[in-house]
Amino acid sequence: MLINKLVAMAILSVVIAFQAITVQAEDQTSGSIENLLEMNRNIEGEFRQVTYDEKGKQLQVSEGIFLLAKPNQFVWDSVTPFAQRIISDGKTITVWDVDLEQATKKPLSGTVGNSPAALLGQPASEVLPHYNVAKLGDEKFRLEPKGEQDLFQHLTLSFRKKVISAMSILDSLEQTTVIEFKNVETHDGVAKENFALDLPDNVDVIVEGQ
Numbered sequence: 001m002l003i004n005k006l007v008a009m010a011i012l013s014v015v016i017a018f019q020a021i022t023v024q025a026e027d028q029t030s031g032s033i034e035n036l037l038e039m040n041r042n043i044e045g046e047f048r049q050v051t052y053d054e055k056g057k058q059l060q061v062s063e064g065i066f067l068l069a070k071p072n073q074f075v076w077d078s079v080t081p082f083a084q085r086i087i088s089d090g091k092t093i094t095v096w097d098v099d100l101e102q103a104t105k106k107p108l109s110g111t112v113g114n115s116p117a118a119l120l121g122q123p124a125s126e127v128l129p130h131y132n133v134a135k136l137g138d139e140k141f142r143l144e145p146k147g148e149q150d151l152f153q154h155l156t157l158s159f160r161k162k163v164i165s166a167m168s169i170l171d172s173l174e175q176t177t178v179i180e181f182k183n184v185e186t187h188d189g190v191a192k193e194n195f196a197l198d199l200p201d202n203v204d205v206i207v208e209g210q
Helices: 002-020 028-039 114-119 124-130
Strands: 043-052 058-069 073-080 083-091 092-097 103-109 131-137 140-144 153-162 164-170 174-187 205-206
Touching: 028 131, 028 153
Parallel strands: 103 205
Antiparallel strands: 043 058, 043 174, 058 073, 073 083, 083 092, 092 103, 131 140, 140 153, 153 164, 164 174
């Protein structure tokens, strides 16, 4: 179960990359990654996600589909090996573990600290100064939080021909999550109903942040 929770945290980190850093940057490096991320905010496709422990041992592999849309709306559906849905309607994030019949809801805003979830709920102009951005290649960047109490140590973003292709996240437990994206397509916007989630009556719902 701990792995599933860590995977959910990693997914929120993914949304940082797509949704958060989209306003004025302080330097040329941040500006270039800002442009790439802005181009990848309205997209959909497939993903393959692998989590490794601190010694490089594979802990979990998952695959699924995703949908992102401005502002701060997303669906992240893990199909294998366990069904899990992470959905944001722009105001609330819901993490639904289908097999466990359990869901957690939390507001986008009101999250304290410089965690991935906080990046979703705060203006990027206020959040970006908390991160050091390094350019590792023509279309590869590393984001490292300046704070000491964050959910991840750093994340690396890779693009191919201006389209997101991969992400690697090193979390605070020294575990690494590598996400590969494929069949990524852009869209001009989708109906809000795509980000609405009606949970079955048998699901135990935990509400945080109230």
